[in-house]
Amino acid sequence: MTMAEITTIAALYLLWKSQMRRRAKRCRFWVHPILQKCIQLGEFHHLLQELRLDDSRFQRYFRLTGAQFEDLLARVGARISRQDTNYRRSISAAERLSICLRYLATGDSFRTIANSFRVGVSTVSLIVPAVVTAIWDCLVEEFMAVPTTEEWRSIAEGFEERWNFPLCCGAVDGKHVVLKAPAHSGSQYHNYKGTFSIVLLAVVDSRYCFRVIDVGGYGRTSDGGILANSAFGRALRSGTLQLPADRLLPGADHRGPQPHVFVADEAFPLRRNLMRPFPGRTLTRDRRIYNYRLSRARLVVENAFGILASQWRMYRRAMELQPDIAEKCVKATCVLHNFLRKTTPAPAMRGSISDGVVEPLPGLGRLAANNSAREAIRVRETFAAYFSAEGTVPWQANV
Incomplete structure (x- = not known):
C-alpha cells in the first residue's frame, strides 16, 4: 500500500469519526433524562393531584374549579387527545389542558411551563396553540354565539x-x-x-x-x-x-x-x-x-x-x-x-346607586x-x- 493510499484512508477515517461525533452530540438523547422523570416528578402527576383535594387552591392555580375543569375537559378532550405509538406514550388530554390553562393563567414563558411539567419546550409550543383552538371551537357556539x-x-x-x-x-x-x-x-x-x-x-x-x-x-x-x-x-x-x-x-x-x-x-x-x-x-x-x-x-x-x-x-x-x-x-x-x-354562581348586583353619592365626571377635553x-x-x-x-x-x- 502506497503512502498516498494510507493518507487517503486515514483522512476518510477521520472524516467518518468526525461525522459520528457530531451525530452523537446532536442525537445524544431520545428523551432527556430530566424529562423522563415527568411521571415521578412532573407538576401534573403530583401537584395537580394534591390540588384536587383543595378546590380553592385548585381554582387559584387554574382559574377553574375542579368541576369546571372536568366539564371543560369533557368538551375538548376528544379534540386534543393524541394516540400512543410504538415509541412513546402520548401526553394525556388532561395534561395538555393543564399545560394550556397554566400558560393562560400565568403568562410564563414556554420554557418555564415546560420545566414545571417536565416536557419539552417544543412540546409546549405545539400544545398551547392546539388547545386554545379547541377551546374556542368547542365553546363558541354555546357561550359566545352572535345574539339573535x-x-x-x-x-x-x-x-x-x-x-x-x-x-x-x-x-x-x-x-x-x-x-x-x-x-x-x-x-x-x-x-x-x-x-x-x-x-x-x-x-x-x-x-x-x-x-x-x-x-x-x-x-x-x-x-x-x-x-x-x-x-x-x-x-x-x-x-x-x-x-x-x-x-x-x-x-x-x-x-x-x-x-x-x-x-x-x-x-x-x-x-x-x-x-x-x-x-x-x-x-x-x-x-x-x-x-x-x-x-x-x-x-x-x-x-x-x-x-x-x-x-x-x-x-x-x-x-x-x-x-x-x-x-x-x-x-x-x-x-x-x-x-x-x-x-359560577355570582352574587346579585344592585341595579342603581342607593347611597345617593355620585362622583362628577372629569372633563373630557x-x-x-x-x-x-x-x-x-x-x-x-x-x-x-x-x-x-x-x-x-x-x-x-x-x-
Whole structure:
C-alpha cells in the first residue's frame, strides 16, 4: 500500500469519526433524562393531584374549579387527545389542558411551563396553540354565539334594569394586547402607548359577558378604524345585525320610537345605533347628565377587560408569541371568561346607586370633529332630553 493510499484512508477515517461525533452530540438523547422523570416528578402527576383535594387552591392555580375543569375537559378532550405509538406514550388530554390553562393563567414563558411539567419546550409550543383552538371551537357556539333578535332585546332589558340605560344592546371598546415586537412587522403593531400590540374589540352585555369580539387588528389602528374593519362594524352599518325594531322609551311615548343602540367612548364615531359622549368641556346640564349616564353604562366593558386581565395573567406581560397564535389565545380566554361567568354562581348586583353619592365626571377635553348624520345627532339629543326628564334618577342630581 502506497503512502498516498494510507493518507487517503486515514483522512476518510477521520472524516467518518468526525461525522459520528457530531451525530452523537446532536442525537445524544431520545428523551432527556430530566424529562423522563415527568411521571415521578412532573407538576401534573403530583401537584395537580394534591390540588384536587383543595378546590380553592385548585381554582387559584387554574382559574377553574375542579368541576369546571372536568366539564371543560369533557368538551375538548376528544379534540386534543393524541394516540400512543410504538415509541412513546402520548401526553394525556388532561395534561395538555393543564399545560394550556397554566400558560393562560400565568403568562410564563414556554420554557418555564415546560420545566414545571417536565416536557419539552417544543412540546409546549405545539400544545398551547392546539388547545386554545379547541377551546374556542368547542365553546363558541354555546357561550359566545352572535345574539339573535330576542337575545339583543334581553340584553337591552338588562342594561335598563341594572344600569338605567334603556334600549342599550351592549358596551363597545377596544383593548391593546401587548406583544413582543413581531419580526419584520415594521410599525404595523406599534401603538400610541409606545408598545406593540394587537387589538381586542369587544361588545359586552350588562353582566360582563363578551357577546361579540374581533381580535387581531394592528395596534397602530384606532378603535374607530378597528370597528370599521370588523365584521361587527360592517353588520352595524349595513343593518344586518338583527337588532330589535325601534321602541318607545319608557314613559316617553311623545318622543317617538327610538333605535336600539350600543354605547362607546369618544374614540368611536357617532351613528344611529352607536352613541358616544358629547364633546367639549362647557356643556349644558342635559348633556352632562347624558355623558354621565352613557359613561356609567359603558363601564361594563372596562370592568369586563379588568376581570379578564385579572383571571388570565398573560395579559399582564408582553406575550412572546406570533400574532396569529396570540389571537387564538385571546379568543380562548374570552370564551373561557363567559364559560366561567355562566357556570359560577355570582352574587346579585344592585341595579342603581342607593347611597345617593355620585362622583362628577372629569372633563373630557376637546374632541375631534365628527361629521355625524343628522339622524344620529337627533337620537343622541333625544336620549339627552329623556335622561333629564322622564328617565331621570334621583342620584344623577349630584353630577
